[in-house]
Amino acid sequence: MTRVVLLAGGVGGAKLAHGLQAHLSGDLTVVVNTADDFERHGLLVCPDHDTVMYTLAGIDNRDWGWGIAGETFAAAEMLARYGEETWFRLGDRDLATHVVRTMRLRDGERLTSVARHLQRGLGLGPTILPMSDEPVRTEVRTDEGWLEFQDYFVRRHQEPTVRDVAFRGVADARVTDEVVDAFARAEAIIVAPSNPIVSIGPIVAVPGLLDAIHAARGRGVPVTAVSGIVGGRALKGPADRMLASLGHDVSALGVARVYASWIDRFVLDKVDADLAAPISALGLRAIVTDTIMADDAGRARLAGELLSIPG
Numbered sequence: 416m417t418r419v420v421l422l423a424g425g426v427g428g429a430k431l432a433h434g435l436q437a438h439l440s441g442d443l444t445v446v447v448n449t450a451d452d453f454e455r456h457g458l459l460v461c462p463d464h465d466t467v468m469y470t471l472a473g474i475d476n477r478d479w480g481w482g483i484a485g486e487t488f489a490a491a492e493m494l495a496r497y498g499e500e501t502w503f504r505l506g507d508r509d510l511a512t513h514v515v516r517t518m519r520l521r522d523g524e525r526l527t528s529v530a531r532h533l534q535r536g537l538g539l540g541p542t543i544l545p546m547s548d549e550p551v552r553t554e555v556r557t558d559e560g561w562l563e564f565q566d567y568f569v570r571r572h573q574e575p576t577v578r579d580v581a582f583r584g585v586a587d588a589r590v591t592d593e594v595v596d597a598f599a600r601a602e603a604i605i606v607a608p609s610n611p612i613v614s615i616g617p618i619v620a621v622p623g624l625l626d627a628i629h630a631a632r633g634r635g636v637p638v639t640a641v642s643g644i645v646g647g648r649a650l651k652g653p654a655d656r657m658l659a660s661l662g663h664d665v666s667a668l669g670v671a672r673v674y675a676s677w678i679d680r681f682v683l684d685k686v687d688a689d690l691a692a693p694i695s696a697l698g699l700r701a702i703v704t705d706t707i708m709a710d711d712a713g714r715a716r717l718a719g720e721l722l723s724i725p726g
């Protein structure tokens with residue numbers, strides 16, 4: 416069975432991880448973005464990790480793309496009564512994840528070790544690895560000044576125009592031994608159709624991570640990226656507007672350009688077939704297919720195609 420490392424952010428990453436799990440289970444390692452992580456009510460919330468974890472555990476809320484299915488919000492109601500801000504909706508079951516995580520971190524455990532503990536609790540087959548154990552936090556510069564990521568994404572509903580992006584703390588972060596080992600053992604590396612700027616961007620900005628990818632590529636391990644932009648639009652989230660306001664082409668070609676220096680193949684949707692030639696001109700192998708993961712079957716289909724790209 417092919418040992419695969421998937422680079423993933425939130426919703427798009429979770430769907431492809433779920434599709435790959437149908438083929439791989441234990442041979443799948445997901446390296447997740449932690450720059451969306453967020454302190455809330457004294458607890459550390461790791462949205463991209465938790466979305467992937469809940470999805471692989473089969474308990475994710477499919478309507479929202481985050482949180483746990485059948486969730487209740489009794490604690491949030493009580494927090495509001497005490498005057499706490501609850502615009503970042505934390506469900507009762509979800510809170511248990513953040514309580515255990517925060518408790519263990521406070522006792523000195525590394526984020527990677529805590530993540531593995533939570534995953535074992537949910538009986539996960541695949542491994543989800545934070546991109547680093549040190550904190551990295553995305554901030555976006557808008558006409559209202561710099562905003563923390565969740566402030567922009569949730570409280571402001573992604574409405575402000577993003578003029579610049581920063582990954583606070585990334586210079587002091589470093590790739591973990593577990594991530595280096597996963598890339599050293601990988602037989603294929605896949606980049607999920609996540610936001611190239613604020614989901615995949617922070618991951619490859621962690622010192623040492625791109626070195627690990629280049630080392631794998633030097634051993635002939637192919638790096639295959641899937642476009643999160645289809646027909647000029649992001650399937651979910653602000654990636655299209657963000658690419659535009661940061662001066663990128665809002666297309667599969669624009670995404671391919673962002674990744675071109677460290678990937679080998681680029682998978683784009685059929686509606687963008689005309690972009691295969693300019694993407695090939697970047698020195699990448701362009702692969703045109705149906706990249707829409709509308710349901711479980713679609714997730715497993717796309718994952719199966721990615722695992723069987725010849726050469």
Ligand code: FO1
Binds near residue numbers: 424
């Ligand atoms: N997104 C929202 O739009 N509204 C929320 O209230 C919200 C709460 C939330 C709680 C836990 C969690 O893991 C994710 C949550 N998200 C919410 C999604 C989150 O902002 C995004 O999933 C990522 O940060 C972007 O990938």
